[in-house]
Amino acid sequence: MPTATAELPEIPRHIAIIMDGNGRWAKERGLPRLEGHRAGAESVREVMEACIERGVEYLTLYAFSSENWSRPVTEVKALMSLLDRFLDEKAKDLDRQNVRLLAIGQLDRLPEKTRALIERIQARTAHHTAMTLVLALSYGGREEIVSAARSLATDAVAGKISASDIDGDLFASRLQTAGIPDPDLLVRTSGEMRISNFLLWQISYAEIIIVKKFWPDFRQGDLFEAVQEYQRRHRRFGAL
Ligand code: FPP
Numbered sequence: 001m002p003t004a005t006a007e008l009p010e011i012p013r014h015i016a017i018i019m020d021g022n023g024r025w026a027k028e029r030g031l032p033r034l035e036g037h038r039a040g041a042e043s044v045r046e047v048m049e050a051c052i053e054r055g056v057e058y059l060t061l062y063a064f065s066s067e068n069w070s071r072p073v074t075e076v077k078a079l080m081s082l083l084d085r086f087l088d089e090k091a092k093d094l095d096r097q098n099v100r101l102l103a104i105g106q107l108d109r110l111p112e113k114t115r116a117l118i119e120r121i122q123a124r125t126a127h128h129t130a131m132t133l134v135l136a137l138s139y140g141g142r143e144e145i146v147s148a149a150r151s152l153a154t155d156a157v158a159g160k161i162s163a164s165d166i167d168g169d170l171f172a173s174r175l176q177t178a179g180i181p182d183p184d185l186l187v188r189t190s191g192e193m194r195i196s197n198f199l200l201w202q203i204s205y206a207e208i209i210i211v212k213k214f215w216p217d218f219r220q221g222d223l224f225e226a227v228q229e230y231q232r233r234h235r236r237f238g239a240l
Pocket of ligand 1: 020021022026038040041044064068215
């Protein structure tokens with residue numbers, strides 16, 4: 001929740017990003033969509049560096065939604081191998097950058113190789129403290145909420161909890177983001193004004209910034225600008 005007492009401009013503790021527009025970026029250049037995703041992976045690298053530099057504690061990226069499975073098989077495969085390469089190359093960097101990796105979503109739907117890679121890097125980076133990179137993969141906000149409700153219902157039926165025990169905190173503890181503070185800032189690129197089933201519970205109080213640029217054009221400077229805009233909004237809030 002925002003605080004009315006903040007005097008200094010605060011850095012958002014948690015930034016969540018809907019990385020949109022890779023396909024249109026490629027189309028504008030007469031390139032295959034995969035080139036847009038490749039360039040988008042470069043933006044991921046830059047934005048991560050920028051977040052570390054600014055002291056952002058959590059960065060959550062919507063890398064693959066549960067709806068993305070309905071894309072052509074060739075594009076899904078290309079996205080998965082891009083992700084594999086990114087993880088493979090990033091594994092060492094995460095050590096150097098002291099970044100912890102987490103993944104949320106229906107990970108059992110991912111290819112075995114990708115899942116194993118994620119598990120290995122998660123275990124290896126579990127003690128890192130500079131920043132947590134949360135990759136939302138095969139992720140859907142509604143699915144996450146349904147799964148939390150199911151887990152509470154199972155416990156209630158088993159007599160482990162009663163209905164009156166269920167409050168916001170207990171509910172949040174059954175989400176995959178349990179233990180992660182809610183995003184302070186949600187950024188979406190490519191000008192679309194939609195949430196697209198991303199972190200539905202968690203963004204209740206987030207500031208939302210929509211950027212017109214396509215994701216592959218969103219780089220370090222754009223992240224700094226988004227943080228400044230967040231700080232301007234907070235300063236106004238503090239002055240009230
Ligand atoms: C949206 O663009 C982007 C995605 C569906 C996937 C995001 C993936 C990356 C940025 C690259 C790899 C990710 C990592 C973490 C290395 P779109 O295809 O929906 O674009 P469009 O709306 O213009 O078609």
